[in-house]
Amino acid sequence: MALYQATTSAPVNIAVIKYWGKRDTKLILPTNSSLSVTLDQDDLKATTTSQTDPSFSKDRLWLNGVEEEIKPGSRLATCFEEMRRLRRKVEQSQGEPAISQWFIHVASFNNFPTAAGLASSAAGFAALVSSIAALYKLPNSPSELSLIARQGSGSACRSLFGGFVAWQAGTATDGLDSYAVEVAPREHWPEISAVICVVSDHKKGTSSTAGMQRTVETSTLLQHRIKEVVPQRMTNITKAIKDRDFDTFARITMADSNSFHAVALDTEPPIFYMNDVSRAIVNLIVEYNRASTAAGGPLKAAYTYDAGPNAVIYALKEHIPEIVNLVSHYFPQAESARSPLGAEPLPAGFNANII
Numbered sequence: 001m002a003l004y005q006a007t008t009s010a011p012v013n014i015a016v017i018k019y020w021g022k023r024d025t026k027l028i029l030p031t032n033s034s035l036s037v038t039l040d041q042d043d044l045k046a047t048t049t050s051q052t053d054p055s056f057s058k059d060r061l062w063l064n065g066v067e068e069e070i071k072p073g074s075r076l077a078t079c080f081e082e083m084r085r086l087r088r089k090v091e092q093s094q095g096e097p098a099i100s101q102w103f104i105h106v107a108s109f110n111n112f113p114t115a116a117g118l119a120s121s122a123a124g125f126a127a128l129v130s131s132i133a134a135l136y137k138l139p140n141s142p143s144e145l146s147l148i149a150r151q152g153s154g155s156a157c158r159s160l161f162g163g164f165v166a167w168q169a170g171t172a173t174d175g176l177d178s179y180a181v182e183v184a185p186r187e188h189w190p191e192i193s194a195v196i197c198v199v200s201d202h203k204k205g206t207s208s209t210a211g212m213q214r215t216v217e218t219s220t221l222l223q224h225r226i227k228e229v230v231p232q233r234m235t236n237i238t239k240a241i242k243d244r245d246f247d248t249f250a251r252i253t254m255a256d257s258n259s260f261h262a263v264a265l266d267t268e269p270p271i272f273y274m275n276d277v278s279r280a281i282v283n284l285i286v287e288y289n290r291a292s293t294a295a296g297g298p299l300k301a302a303y304t305y306d307a308g309p310n311a312v313i314y315a316l317k318e319h320i321p322e323i324v325n326l327v328s329h330y331f332p333q334a335e336s337a338r339s340p341l342g343a344e345p346l347p348a349g350f351n352a353n354i355i
């Protein structure tokens, strides 16, 4: 039996102001700040157990039961090193046992099918960092730990918090001011909810890491986005969240998704993440909102797309049944996956899952 063991989990987060571009690829420092909503603990999440024991002969990691190699100098290796560095501080200052010199074994499971093409690295690295922090009994705050999760995968730094989370881009070259902060806890706006529409369960063509680097190197539109567009949106969406103003939240969320996919298209060669079904869902949400605004009402739903064709629709809980009915009506295959998410792979085609 291992001397030390800890298990924690971290949910997926979905950005409403997108992170797209790095100013430092090794430290994973972004070209712009971003903001996301972390899904609830019982939704899509990674659950990770870490153990350390003097009998272990090397660091090892299993993802959904399959062992992954921890290559020297890789993002994974960096996270292990950084966590050990924090533990050594505690050992030196508080005379805690020197367990940082032992190797670590980590096993991580996603409670959603990896094949569904939903970003899992954010939840994965956040759960990895928080489980080793628990294993090492570290006193560090979630923002301090987010500095390390960030070096695993940029978006992972935001999954260290629940609720509404900003990743402040920072300006320092050592990255010490590039971390996640809470904008508002989940309880601040419990009415907000999300529907994830799995449009394709194929692995995406261009990874976020490779795609955003190409955008940084070739897109002129990105400079406009970084300098003129995102800073204003960060301020405005933060206010909308604080005011629980869904109409403004929805407008900015959809505008920023469009802007991110526009810079992907402005990349050489161009990157297309959305497909025909993704675009049909955009039109459906636009029409649904038009019906509301034509009657003098507010926007009722907001779509957003990451580096793939799957749609996430944010809405207030009261409108979720109507939205799910609409999606199922226009995309009948959606019916097949309206049950809660389980370990079974989702059927191919278009599926909608309420989360």
Ligand code: DP6
Pocket: 014, 015, 017, 018, 019, 020, 028, 034, 119, 121, 152, 153, 154, 155, 156, 208, 209, 210, 305, 306, 307
């Ligand atoms: C489109 O965090 O996956 O989902 O830092 O290279 O690991 P790396 O990239 P990653 O990029 C996420 C991009 C995005 C937008 C977002 O989550 O903000």
